[in-house]
């Protein structure tokens with residue numbers, strides 16, 4: 147079988163020690179795959195699927211491996227299909243669209259669209275490395291998603307190879323089949339191309355930072371500001387642990403001990419942009435926050451640098467972390483952030499919370515040292531955090547997906563009939579169970 151693979155892709159089949167690198171995503175490690183293949187065209191992907199079908203080999207699609215739920219982590223004996231060589235990107239500035247192969251990195255679309263006054267809004271914090279295929283697999287979001295929506299909201303057409311090796315290029319009229327593949331975590335087909343919508347760049351932006359003495363007050367202010375009609379482009383929060391970590395890392399004069407809200411409004415009418423920011427400012431002040439508006443682009447950029455530094459900064463506190471990802475109704479935010487804080491204390495583990503709070507999307511990060519803190523306890527706490535979200539009418543994943551990490555929790559989040567319906571969809575599209583087996587569905 148390896149011989150046939152090599153005849154097909156030559157040196158783009160990795161079966162030596164280098165395949166070990168593909169055991170990981172950004173949170174979990176799996177066994178070594180049988181081999182890793184690096185296709186360069188949809189025709190090669192078709193041939194791969196047919197070959198895998200013949201030999202009964204599982205296929206694990208992979209982009210950059212920056213996923214945070216184990217979606218691209220292989221199982222024993224699987225063939226990893228890494229899409230990082232499929233990187234063709236064609237812009238149609240007049241039609242305000244772009245056609246991208248799955249290995250195109252997220253940031254590249256906006257970079258290439260900028261000279262035409264356009265941008266591609268979905269902006270996961272990993273956007274310099276994450277790929278369109280992975281973004282589609284997880285239906286990735288990012289800071290801009292509160293106002294602009296997530297990956298799936300920008301898909302006009304999707305091309306994928308099905309379990310029989312056939313290519314389909316589908317729009318979203320009639321049955322929304324692309325919608326079924328978006329967020330399916332590589333379990334229904336292999337995405338080989340996508341046409342996305344681009345938007346004109348807004349002319350104005352305004353940014354503020356609000357420092358709250360307590361996390362719950364911050365969450366309550368966000369919920370109220372949005373209820374009153376504020377639609378900021380970005381609404382991000384950092385709890386005091388994150389603020390302290392970023393301050394230790396960058397030393398930029400952030401208020402230690404406070405929880406921070408960063409808000410940005412944007413649009414083509416300066417007056418409206420400033421009015422919207424004032425609405426956030428007044429609401430934050432009424433909840434006891436000290437507000438500081440960025441005076442220019444440079445100050446605004448410094449604030450967003452603080453947000454981007456959260457991940458590396460937390461990595462300096464403990465060597466390992468589990469990055470949880472829940473989404474809850476905004477009205478439940480104050481209670482949820484407080485309950486998670488209390489859980490961290492009860493377990494004697496550091497839990498740092500940040501996230502796209504405008505969407506009710508929180509990333510409680512459990513920081514730990516495997517030498518001192520048993521990993522089972524960490525996963526138990528992660529499970530408890532997921533239960534907090536479910537108790538408050540939320541969902542298990544805001545944007546990172548279910549993958550391997552949350553598969554066991556899914557049965558608690560869904561009734562058996564819904565789960566059965568999902569298995570029926572999987573059975574209809576992937577009857578032999580070739581695509582990413584063992585992921586997503588319990």
Ligand SMILES: Cc1cc2nc3c(=O)[nH]c(=O)nc-3n(C[C@H](O)[C@H](O)[C@H](O)COP(=O)(O)OP(=O)(O)OC[C@H]3O[C@@H](n4cnc5c(N)ncnc54)[C@H](O)[C@@H]3O)c2cc1C
Nearest residue numbers: 209210211212213217271277279280281283287332337545
């Ligand atoms: C520091 C950091 C910050 C992050 N910030 C965010 C954030 O703000 N928002 C957010 O949503 N996520 C975030 N993530 C998570 C991650 O970057 C996203 O889930 C991203 O979409 C994964 O892209 P990838 O190319 O790395 O995909 P991978 O991890 O390689 O794969 C992800 C899933 O997609 C499937 N897949 C990949 N390619 C294909 C294909 N061609 N066809 C079918 N299925 C495919 C895989 O099987 C897997 O299930 C962050 C991660 C890190 C490490």
